[in-house]
Amino acid sequence: xxxxxxxxxxxxxxxxxxxxxxxxxxxxxxxxxxxxxxxxxxxxxxxxxxxxxxxxxxxxxxxxxxxxxxxxxxxxxxxxxxxxxxxxxxxxxxxxxxxxxxxxxxxxxxxxxxxxxxxxxxxxxxxxxxxxxxxxxxxxxxxxxxxxxxxxxxxxxxxxxxxxxxxxxxxxxxxxxxxxxxxxxxxxxxxxxxxxxxxxxxxxxxxxxxxxxxxxxxxxxxxxxxxxxxxxxxxxxxxxxxxxxxxxxxxxxxxxxxxxxxxxxxxxxxxxxxxxxxxxxxxxxxxxxxxxxxxxxxxxxxxxxxxxxxxxxxxxxxxxxxxxxxxxxxxxxxxxxxxxxxxxxx
Amino acid sequence: xxxxxxxxxxxxxxxxxxxxxxxxxxxxxxxxxxxxxxxxxxxxxxxxxxxxxxxxxxxxxxxxxxxxxxxxxxxxxxxxxxxxxxxxxxxxxxxxxxxxxxxxxxxxxxxxxxxxxxxxxxxxxxxxxxxxxxxxxxxxxxxxxxxxxxxxxxxxxxxxxxxxxxxxxxxxxxxxxxxxxxxxxxxxxxxxxxxxxxxxxxxxxxxxxxxxxxxxxxxxxxxxxxxxxxxxxxxxxxxxxxxxxxxxxxxxxxxxxxxxxxxxxxxxxxxxxxxxxxxxxxxxxxxxxxxxxxxxxxxxxxxxxxxxxxxxxxxxxxxxxxxxxxxxxxxxxxxxxxxxxxxxxx
Numbered sequence: 001x002x003x004x005x006x007x008x009x010x011x012x013x014x015x016x017x018x019x020x021x022x023x024x025x026x027x028x029x030x031x032x033x034x035x036x037x038x039x040x041x042x043x044x045x046x047x048x049x050x051x052x053x054x055x056x057x058x059x060x061x062x063x064x065x066x067x068x069x070x071x072x073x074x075x076x077x078x079x080x081x082x083x084x085x086x087x088x089x090x091x092x093x094x095x096x097x098x099x100x101x102x103x104x105x106x107x108x109x110x111x112x113x114x115x116x117x118x119x120x121x122x123x124x125x126x127x128x129x130x131x132x133x134x135x136x137x138x139x140x141x142x143x144x145x146x147x148x149x150x151x152x153x154x155x156x157x158x159x160x161x162x163x164x165x166x167x168x169x170x171x172x173x174x175x176x177x178x179x180x181x182x183x184x185x186x187x188x189x190x191x192x193x194x195x196x197x198x199x200x201x202x203x204x205x206x207x208x209x210x211x212x213x214x215x216x217x218x219x220x221x222x223x224x225x226x227x228x229x230x231x232x233x234x235x236x237x238x239x240x241x242x243x244x245x246x247x248x249x250x251x252x253x254x255x256x257x258x259x260x261x262x263x264x265x266x267x268x269x270x271x272x273x274x275x276x277x278x279x280x281x282x283x284x285x286x287x288x289x290x291x292x293x294x295x296x297x298x299x300x301x302x303x304x305x306x307x308x309x310x311x312x313x314x315x316x317x318x319x320x321x322x323x324x325x326x327x328x329x330x331x332x333x334x335x336x337x338x339x340x341x342x343x344x345x346x
Numbered sequence: 347x348x349x350x351x352x353x354x355x356x357x358x359x360x361x362x363x364x365x366x367x368x369x370x371x372x373x374x375x376x377x378x379x380x381x382x383x384x385x386x387x388x389x390x391x392x393x394x395x396x397x398x399x400x401x402x403x404x405x406x407x408x409x410x411x412x413x414x415x416x417x418x419x420x421x422x423x424x425x426x427x428x429x430x431x432x433x434x435x436x437x438x439x440x441x442x443x444x445x446x447x448x449x450x451x452x453x454x455x456x457x458x459x460x461x462x463x464x465x466x467x468x469x470x471x472x473x474x475x476x477x478x479x480x481x482x483x484x485x486x487x488x489x490x491x492x493x494x495x496x497x498x499x500x501x502x503x504x505x506x507x508x509x510x511x512x513x514x515x516x517x518x519x520x521x522x523x524x525x526x527x528x529x530x531x532x533x534x535x536x537x538x539x540x541x542x543x544x545x546x547x548x549x550x551x552x553x554x555x556x557x558x559x560x561x562x563x564x565x566x567x568x569x570x571x572x573x574x575x576x577x578x579x580x581x582x583x584x585x586x587x588x589x590x591x592x593x594x595x596x597x598x599x600x601x602x603x604x605x606x607x608x609x610x611x612x613x614x615x616x617x618x619x620x621x622x623x624x625x626x627x628x629x630x631x632x633x634x635x636x637x638x639x640x641x642x643x644x645x646x647x648x649x650x651x652x653x654x655x656x657x658x659x660x661x662x663x664x665x666x667x668x669x670x671x672x673x674x675x676x677x678x679x680x681x682x683x684x685x686x687x688x689x690x691x692x
Contacts, residue, residue, distance in 0.1 A: 259605030268622030
């Protein structure tokens with residue numbers, strides 16, 4: 001009865017360099033029982049997100065995961081037992097359920113379960129209609145504020161957030177250039193996702209290509225990467241250009257602080273703005289984003305790119321794929337099928 | 347008749363390191379004659395501004411000064427001959443008149459003369475009621491947007507712009523900390539200009555002092571300096587903190603690009619904003635700033651710190667004082683008294 005055992009990946013140590021299996025410990029325990037007001041969730045899919053590297057390392061916008069604690073993660077699953085009137089067995093939910101088979105979810109806390117909208121696959125609820133899509137929506141539209149006809153450049157463009165940002169910028173009437181690693185990812189951007197152009201940072205001179213592709217400069221640079229790519233984008237910033245800081249995956253595996261963007265002074269001469277955001281600040285407005293994203297999905301203007309790895313034991317390796325550039329779109333880990341008799345309908 | 351000779355400092359070469367006399371050439375020529383629609387100005391005071399180093403080096407927000415061209419500079423003087431109905435001999439004016447004894451000023455062009463308001467000394471029209479004060483006003487209030495009770499930190503605080511910014515932040519009800527070099531400048535800030543505290547970056551650990559003085563973080567950092575001081579301020583940025591990029595005097599003398607601020611990612615975790623501006627964008631609204639600044643000057647809430655060097659030949663050395671930290675407040679060079687019979691009244 002493997003389902004009566006709760007496998008958990010706990011944090012074994014603060015990571016050094018790229019995350020790996022040695023940073024986690026696999027433990028087993030009993031399946032927990034929900035108290036009044038709680039629900040018991042069988043996790044089916046784990047979400048892998050670059051920000052998890054930060055949660056492992058230090059206190060930032062959330063406290064660091066403690067050593068020995070279950071690894072913090074967004075996940076999706078099915079309600080198996082409910083002691084809360086708002087949830088029923090068989091219902092699909094997402095939330096901060098952690099890297100474990102079974103989770104106790106309590107509405108009103110950090111582990112609150114979020115209902116998956118009717119008809120939406122759990123994968124989609126964890127990607128473009130989940131925090132990934134909401135991040136792209138508010139980061140691009142509220143922080144970047146692109147105008148029709150402007151040039152938008154996205155780094156990490158074949159990743160979950162980047163691929164959504166590029167498609168949203170196209171929907172808003174912008175010219176969109178994606179930066180990604182390798183010819184296959186670049187083809188994905190231009191041939192499947194509608195980007196106007198793609199730059200392969202592994203084989204091309206990013207600065208030279210940006211100069212050629214953005215003769216009037218970059219109006220919005222949506223940065224998931226940091227490092228030299230951010231510097232190259234700052235070098236081409238248009239007057240009143242905006243840099244949206246969403247992440248810096250090239251730096252997360254550094255053990256010492258790396259130099260910042262040497263070209264930041266172009267923000268001065270070109271009256272630019274560089275601004276960071278954290279998606280949790282926008283959660284009170286999540287319905288606005290989810291509604292818009294659902295509409296564009298239905299209309300076929302937006303595609304959800306999902307990359308599923310199979311097996312609970314592969315969670316650490318799946319997370320590492322983000323940092324070695326192996327994922328294509330949203331990285332998920334499938335850890336189980338819905339339990340018998342619980343269809344997993346939203 | 348020395349007044350019938352026009353001494354000019356022309357640009358001899360692109361500067362390397364700190365600016366110096368070897369970057370300029372002193373030449374003499376005849377006094378020019380104004381054409382229709384022009385006025386002839388006898389320069390009395392030259393303005394020294396850090397941005398002039400940039401104008402000497404490369405095209406930025408203005409084209410670089412050409413080799414052999416008169417050094418670009420704001421200056422103040424008296425109209426000696428007018429062939430424009432808006433100006434009369436004896437009137438005080440300021441404008442981009444350059445490092446020379448005599449200048450042709452033409453309304454509607456880059457050399458346009460600006461009338462000095464009645465009763466305002468020429469020194470003041472070149473400092474706190476000129477571009478310096480206007481820079482401080484719009485940079486702090488429009489870009490930084492300080493709220494009463496917030497903590498504002500200013501680098502280069504004993505300089506022309508910095509000393510004005512700190513006083514304006516106090517007027518707006520903020521707690522103000524200045525960063526400057528040396529105990530004398532620090533005393534100037536706290537004892538004469540009303541700063542709440544000062545940090546001597548030459549003898550103190552700026553990061554540690556900022557941590558002690560800003561327990562709730564920095565809400566607005568107004569940066570004139572860049573480099574390590576910017577990094578230290580980013581390390582202490584408050585949630586939704588703003589970094590106003592006004593200048594980076596620590597970097598202007600670098601011949602190669604220096605690393606950028608390593609802590610820029612705090613803009614992300616703390617939802618911060620770093621934004622640059624150039625005062626010329628705000629010139630259409632200059633009257634708003636000058637009116638407000640004049641009022642605070644009259645009320646004694648604002649003090650104008652001026653540092654005058656004497657003699658046309660000292661212009662290059664006076665400019666260099668900005669980069670070696672010798673100036674106290676606005677650096678001006680007095681090159682002449684008003685010509686006989688022209689009192690120099692505004």
